[in-house]
Amino acid sequence: MSDLKQTLKEQIIEQLNLEDLTPADIKDDAPLFGEGLGLDSIDALEFIVLLEQNYGIKIADPSEGKDIFQSVNSLAAYIEKNK
Amino acid sequence: MKIYVTGYGLISAIGVGEEETLDALRNERTGINTGEKEETKAYKVGEIALSNDELKERFKLSTEGSRTALLGMVAAKQAFEGHLLSDEIKTGLISGTSVGGMDISEQEYRNYLNGEKHNPENYKHHSSGVSSEQIAEELGITDFINTISTACSSAANALMMGARMIRSGMLDRVVVGGTDSLTLFTISGFKSLMIFDADWCKPFDNSRKGLNLGEGAGFLVLESEKSLSISNKRPVALLSGWSNASDAFHQTASSPDGQGAQLSMVEALNVAGLKPSDIDYINAHGTATPNNDLSESQAIKSIFKEAIPPFSSTKAFTGHTLAASGGIEAVFAILAINKGLLLPNLNFSNVIEETQLTPQLSFEEGKTVKHVLSNSFGFGGNNSTVILSRVD
Amino acid sequence: MYYIHTISSITNQDSFRNEDVYASLREFDKEIDVVAPDYKEFIPRNSLRRLSPILRMGLTCAMECKNFLDKNFDAIVVGTALGCLKDTEKFLNTFITSTSDFLSPTAFIQSTHNTIGGQISLGLNNHAYNMTHTQNSLSFEVSMIDAFLCIKDGKKNVLVGAAEEKIDFLEKVQPSLIPNGYPLASGASFFAISGEKSKNKIGIQAVATNFNSINLENEIAQFLAKENCEMVDLILTSGDVVKNTTSKIESINYLKITGLHYSSSAFATHIAHDFLKNNDAETALIVNNLCKGKLGLILVKKG
Numbered sequence: 001m002s003d004l005k006q007t008l009k010e011q012i013i014e015q016l017n018l019e020d021l022t023p024a025d026i027k028d029d030a031p032l033f034g035e036g037l038g039l040d041s042i043d044a045l046e047f048i049v050l051l052e053q054n055y056g057i058k059i060a061d062p063s064e065g066k067d068i069f070q071s072v073n074s075l076a077a078y079i080e081k082n083k
Numbered sequence: 084m085k086i087y088v089t090g091y092g093l094i095s096a097i098g099v100g101e102e103e104t105l106d107a108l109r110n111e112r113t114g115i116n117t118g119e120k121e122e123t124k125a126y127k128v129g130e131i132a133l134s135n136d137e138l139k140e141r142f143k144l145s146t147e148g149s150r151t152a153l154l155g156m157v158a159a160k161q162a163f164e165g166h167l168l169s170d171e172i173k174t175g176l177i178s179g180t181s182v183g184g185m186d187i188s189e190q191e192y193r194n195y196l197n198g199e200k201h202n203p204e205n206y207k208h209h210s211s212g213v214s215s216e217q218i219a220e221e222l223g224i225t226d227f228i229n230t231i232s233t234a235c236s237s238a239a240n241a242l243m244m245g246a247r248m249i250r251s252g253m254l255d256r257v258v259v260g261g262t263d264s265l266t267l268f269t270i271s272g273f274k275s276l277m278i279f280d281a282d283w284c285k286p287f288d289n290s291r292k293g294l295n296l297g298e299g300a301g302f303l304v305l306e307s308e309k310s311l312s313i314s315n316k317r318p319v320a321l322l323s324g325w326s327n328a329s330d331a332f333h334q335t336a337s338s339p340d341g342q343g344a345q346l347s348m349v350e351a352l353n354v355a356g357l358k359p360s361d362i363d364y365i366n367a368h369g370t371a372t373p374n375n376d377l378s379e380s381q382a383i384k385s386i387f388k389e390a391i392p393p394f395s396s397t398k399a400f401t402g403h404t405l406a407a408s409g410g411i412e413a414v415f416a417i418l419a420i421n422k423g424l425l426l427p428n429l430n431f432s433n434v435i436e437e438t439q440l441t442p443q444l445s446f447e448e449g450k451t452v453k454h455v456l457s458n459s460f461g462f463g464g465n466n467s468t469v470i471l472s473r474v475d
Numbered sequence: 476m477y478y479i480h481t482i483s484s485i486t487n488q489d490s491f492r493n494e495d496v497y498a499s500l501r502e503f504d505k506e507i508d509v510v511a512p513d514y515k516e517f518i519p520r521n522s523l524r525r526l527s528p529i530l531r532m533g534l535t536c537a538m539e540c541k542n543f544l545d546k547n548f549d550a551i552v553v554g555t556a557l558g559c560l561k562d563t564e565k566f567l568n569t570f571i572t573s574t575s576d577f578l579s580p581t582a583f584i585q586s587t588h589n590t591i592g593g594q595i596s597l598g599l600n601n602h603a604y605n606m607t608h609t610q611n612s613l614s615f616e617v618s619m620i621d622a623f624l625c626i627k628d629g630k631k632n633v634l635v636g637a638a639e640e641k642i643d644f645l646e647k648v649q650p651s652l653i654p655n656g657y658p659l660a661s662g663a664s665f666f667a668i669s670g671e672k673s674k675n676k677i678g679i680q681a682v683a684t685n686f687n688s689i690n691l692e693n694e695i696a697q698f699l700a701k702e703n704c705e706m707v708d709l710i711l712t713s714g715d716v717v718k719n720t721t722s723k724i725e726s727i728n729y730l731k732i733t734g735l736h737y738s739s740s741a742f743a744t745h746i747a748h749d750f751l752k753n754n755d756a757e758t759a760l761i762v763n764n765l766c767k768g769k770l771g772l773i774l775v776k777k778g
Contacts, residue, residue, distance in 0.1 A: 017524040038521045203648035212611035223601035225687040232588035232609040275580035329596040329605040463593020
């Protein structure tokens with residue numbers, strides 16, 4: 001699980017061009033949107049692309065993403081459950 | 084100073100010209116169907132059945148161009164019919180487009196990526212400015228040519244630019260509007276944003292899922308008083324108000340309260356010297372995306388308060404024709420004014436929970452329609468409003 | 476007169492925050508794209524991560540121009556012929572090569588021509604008039620015409636400029652698009668203008684466009700006569716040096732300096748401004764006939 005989280009952080013940095021961040025800057029339980037990393041609705045769509053490309057998980061309705069993309073923890077849990 | 088409209092033309096999925104368009108509107112017949120081309124067959128789109136060659140032949144087009152340019156030529160020629168070029172009337176053309184010649188470029192670029200025969204000559208149609216030059220060439224207009232590319236508000240901005248140039252005396256007459264063809268680029272783009280409705284779009288409905296794309300063109304001829312005295316054309320409407328404001332909220336999303344939309348509508352009313360209660364019908368932007376329709380509803384509520392005039396989105400007829408929409412919908416506004424129409428908002432069943440607004444649901448004729456307000460909002464927070472008025 | 480209060484250019488030359496661009500001009504340097512500042516000093520990191528070079532240049536120049544104002548611009552007018560080519564090409568690649576149901580949307584949303592103006596409105600939190608003109612080689616000139624109309628309409632401070640970006644693919648197709656031998660370039664130039672006199676009293680007296688240009692020398696003479704201008708001190712031209720009967724000094728082919736893009740005349744206007752500011756001279760004319768049959772004329776003046 002912690003390997004998955006580390007990989008996820010690297011993938012998030014690449015997919016969203018967060019070039020100034022390192023995986024260590026992203027806390028497992030920190031909110032990714034709003035106050036956290038300051039991500040927005042376009043980033044949520046990039047997460048959907050990321051999940052499909054790297055984990056074969058398809059989220060057809062972007063509104064489902066709200067809970068899944070809360071933090072690295074929630075993302076990792078969703079991937080574990082659905083892969 | 085009054086800005087007179089003395090001609091109009093349009094082509095969209097519901098038809099070519101006034102007669103076909105009115106017939107579809109009256110019979111509530113949408114132009115949106117499952118696409119018939121390779122790139123559109125997976126979607127519900129407002130596709131124009133005529134191929135490029137059929138367009139050239141049927142409308143006797145003598146200038147080459149991308150599909151965007153050809154559609155523009157069809158609508159602009161209709162609008163300009165009966166108008167004569169004259170040294171005494173300084174005449175311009177201002178066209179809005181977002182895709183320009185992308186329909187050609189994307190095919191060519193695919194060939195390039197696939198290592199197939201690649202002809203760089205074809206990119207000469209790419210730039211949006213070229214499509215306007217081609218439309219101007221078809222009409223013989225050389226005094227002034229301009230292209231505006233503010234995404235989905237492009238045509239509305241072209242109307243506004245034309246009116247301001249007439250008012251300042253830079254031009255006497257100007258053909259204004261917009262054109263966009265369906266391209267794989269825009270289809271893929273809206274797919275990437277996950278804002279397509281796989282079914283028919285439902286503007287202002289609580290369960291709306293997203294938009295259907297369309298293609299087409301709509302153009303008007305604007306003239307000054309001086310130009311009218313020479314051209315002897317009969318004005319069919321006035322372009323009385325216009326405005327452009329910035330939402331400055333997000334690259335693609337509209338602000339929750341529709342701040343840019345509010346600013347745009349208020350300023351257009353100011354330019355026209357009208358009160359909100361003077362507006363008889365609103366042709367909304369109404370793309371049927373969850374975000375736009377909520378934001379636009381909030382903006383309409385905040386301006387028109389308890390007395391919201393009949394409003395509808397006609398995008399369930401034509402699909403969202405992007406840069407052309409403001410031109411096509413300006414023609415709808417003129418038809419509404421001259422024939423006393425209220426245009427129906429198709430596919431509506433339930434009010435949006437947060438705003439509780441019911442759009443105009445049926446086609447009505449014989450109404451008094453003096454002033455129509457038409458919204459066009461684009462990516463980048465580019466919000467524009469035009470107001471068309473009856474010539475009294 | 477439409478007075479120029481601030482100019483900011485990011486180009487192949489050392490033009491950013493340079494008080495005398497004219498004096499430091501050199502031949503175009505093919506080894507570099509643009510001499511860019513560190514964008515992180517201007518644009519918040521969270522915005523910067525998505526921005527292509529044209530957006531970085533445009534937004535940074537706009538922010539620089541804003542520095543002279545204590546309030547926001549009353550209008551923003553942007554010219555670009557080919558717009559956000561990098562994101563356009565990126566998205567073409569995405570959807571042509573992808574077999575997935577899900578496509579990355581970022582390049583698409585940043586590919587429209589008005590992304591430059593839109594990003595400026597976001598960066599400056601500006602709700603005013605925001606327009607994007609895309610008229611090929613005359614995109615900057617028509618933008619200027621719109622900016623002047625804004626001032627005539629009663630708006631006070633207007634930001635107007637142009638930006639273009641070069642991509643490698645453009646070099647492959649250049650012979651079919653702009654068949655001349657100049658190196659392709661990127662660049663952005665933005666101007667804060669108003670009807671109120673600026674410190675050095677330099678402004679733009681007039682801009683003219685001609686979409687049916689037949690006789691360049693006649694058209695220039697007619698324009699200057701209309702503007703009551705008998706003698707210009709400097710002529711900047713795109714391409715062939717204009718036969719110089721009206722100018723005291725040699726005319727300069729600005730494409731050798733700016734490189735070739737459709738909005739090079741914007742940077743030429745910056746050069747003209749700095750020439751007038753730092754020399755005993757009163758007028759400069761920019762002659763833009765980059766595309767056959769299309770002519771743009773800009774008269775820059777001190778006074």
